[in-house]
Amino acid sequence: MNRFAKGAIAGAAGILLLLSGAGTFALWNGSASAAAGSVKSGTMTIAADAVAGTWSVTHGSGSATSIASIANFRAVPGDVLTFTQKVDVTATGDNLSAVLSVDPTSIKAGDASPSSAALVTALTSGMTVTVGTPLPTGVTAGTAANTYNVSGATGTKVLTVSVTLPFDSTTTGTVAQGGTVDLSALGFKLAQQ
Template sequence: MTRHRSAVVAKGIIMNKLLKGAIAGAAGVALLLGGAGTFALWNDAAVVSGGTIATGTLAIAKSGTATWTDISPGVANGTTFDPATQKIVPGDKVKLTQKVVLSTTGKNLKASFGFDPASVTTDSALASVLNYNLTATPVVTAGSAAVTANGANTYTITPGSDATTTVDVTFTVEFLDTTGTTGQSVASAADLSKLAFTLAQIRP
């Protein structure tokens, strides 16, 4: 009886050791699988030749020297006007002519061309009787930009195939022939020494 019990106990001890070994082995396998799983997520990459995306251009520069002419009623065509020495009176109209070069490139580029009223300085009384008018005429080539009037003193520029377009710009100053004495006894003046033509991108 004692021998049988000892055999049973010994068998139980052996089974217990085997069970513990199996559990430990299973845990080790699980750890190995878990560790391997962390590094088994595959990935790859392919290089695509996407080229280079370049930006367009938007710039304006004057070309040559501005000239002034007197286009007042009754004055012969081509009469020059010198703002440094000559003065205007009601009914007079004088014109500045200046070439500018517009640099406009870009697939969907459109721009607005005009002048900055703030770049002309004068007193408020004289400003009320002066009229300004701007015109822009492109020197047309096969690839020049389209220049389209878009309201008073404003033009829409649509680029062509050429990177630059030369534009003949005229800016007239008219002293309106109205009643009153504005500027009659006062040394009033309109300062155009910093007259600024502007070019600004617009979106449809």
């Protein structure tokens, strides 16, 4: 290859390199900043109060009586067990909307027996959740059963939540007899909508 051809190839390569960078070359440019301020994120927490919850039972048309030890109590069909716990709810956020509820799946059989599984069903099938009144600002009854709506910018509120577990009075025969239910991890939930 002669020198003229080599020079032409080298020149064409140089032009190609210059053209490939042509789109990024700017003679004038500028920038500006604005005092846009800062933004903070909100918070959403739920925790059982430091004071332990209490259990009570109502049977038939009788009045509620307290249960000293739920682990030693033996429930029978027709009993209505109620657990009451103070719950600390913190919700801050201008557009925050959350739902407070109790997770029924946190009520588990204490062992693998069919009686324990039947007892879980007998207690949770009619479960209700209520929050003591008057409801604080930012907390309203939810549209779904056993739920409460919590709006943002309410700060920390202490709610008295009652979970009622009626032992289905139509339970007959040996169904659920001798069963055990684990209530040690009863779950309160606060979920953003």
